[in-house]
Amino acid sequence: MELTLLAAALTGAASVWATNRILADRIAVERPTDVLIGAAAVGLLVGRLAAMMGAGVNPLTSPGDILIVRGGVSTGFASIGAVAVLAWTHRSTLPGALDQLAPAAIAGLAGWHGGCLWRGACLGTSTELPWAMASAGTSVSRHPVELYAAVAFLVAVPVLAALVDRPWLASGVGLALAGGVRLATQPFRLSIVGGPVWWYGAAVAVGALLAWFGHSRTRTRPPGPDSIEM
Amino acid sequence: MRRRSLPIVALALVAAGCSGSTDAAGAGGAPELAPITVEDFTAEIEASDRPMVVNLWASWCIPCRSEAPLLREAHDTNGDRIHFLGIATQDSPGDSVAFIDEFGLTFENRSDRNGDIRGWLGGVGLPLTVFIRPGGEILRTHFGVIDDAALALGIDDLLAEN
Secondary structure (H helix, E strand, O other), X not given: OHHXXXXXXXXXXXXXXXXXXXXXXXXXXXXXXXXXXXXXXXXXXXXXXXXXXXXXXXXXXXXXXXXXXXXXXXXXXXXHHHHHHHHHHOOOOHHHHHHHHHHHHHHHHHHHHHOHXXXXXXXXXXOOOXXXXXXXXXXXXXXXXXXXXXXXXXXXXXXXXXXXXXXXHHHHHHHHHHHHHHHHHHHHOOOOOOOOHHHHHHHHHHHHHHHHHHHHHHHHOOOOHHHHHO | OOHHHHHHHHHHHHHHOOOOOOOOOOOOOOOOOEEOOHHHHHXXXXXXXXXXXXXXXXOOOHHHHHHHHHHHHHHHHHXXXXXXXXXXXXXXXXXXXXXXXXXXXOOEEEEEOOOHHHHHOOOOOOOEEEEEOOOOOEXXXXXXXXXXXXXXXXXXXXXXXX
């Protein structure tokens, strides 16, 4: 858990740094490092609280447990918490900020899924495909499903980076990708409790709507100062 | 302290979070789990004709609380094909029973007051989950909290071989 979070944080931070360098004077995110750390801290707190309550632990009666990150973090609620911080701190420049951080968020997701290598949980359902991998001590070959997701997200990062100057497009496509990749890899996953599949579907729908809105807006309006500076 | 330093301090505090133990006293007169020694344990896994999932836990171990519902769910789904065994490690009897009641664990649980089985398995902290083939051969040992994907993979590996 800790190393997976670390991998996600490192890839996300590297992407924020790269975005900051590439966009230089056009950056709409004020003090991106502070924003990243603040959003990550609040996201972790929200995700940890959600995981505690999901496990039947009352945070009010066991406040010390909140610090035990390895006890579990709900990634969905952590993401919502982090985005809420971003939305609040950049409420006047929200579309531009979201677009510019979308590649970093997707890079962070790639790191999260790639972090399976540290916890030995990359593999899914069995298959005979040539790139299948067997877990240690067994001869059962399986889909490296978490690596599928990591590679898909990594490939998407430069695509999103090329869209950051078009309001709502990068954030919309990023959100749709985040849900779409999870939906596409879901059949290859092993799970005891199942996943929040409808959340992924909702992310695809909302992301596609945002992307369509951004695309139609930039197509019908000539580029002006507000399209970049927000 | 400057305001912009606060997120960094918060992150450092969160990163420093780790599991710890307390010497909780057992409730007097409470029912106790049957004890298990290393000799009992090795004899039991060698005699098992079903694969086994063995989880070492303690009521004072915070990460153990997060995986207890997952283990209950895994047992409900696979309990007819896999023998689930929980071992309360270095825990007070009353607290162990309260933990089992709190999470509604219905699989077999025993008590290792000295933590000898954990040492025999090469573990230091808790929790610890072991996937064992029929006959006692250890397929995999998972140190630390186990998540949904890792538990499902271990169970599927055991079932795929049988």
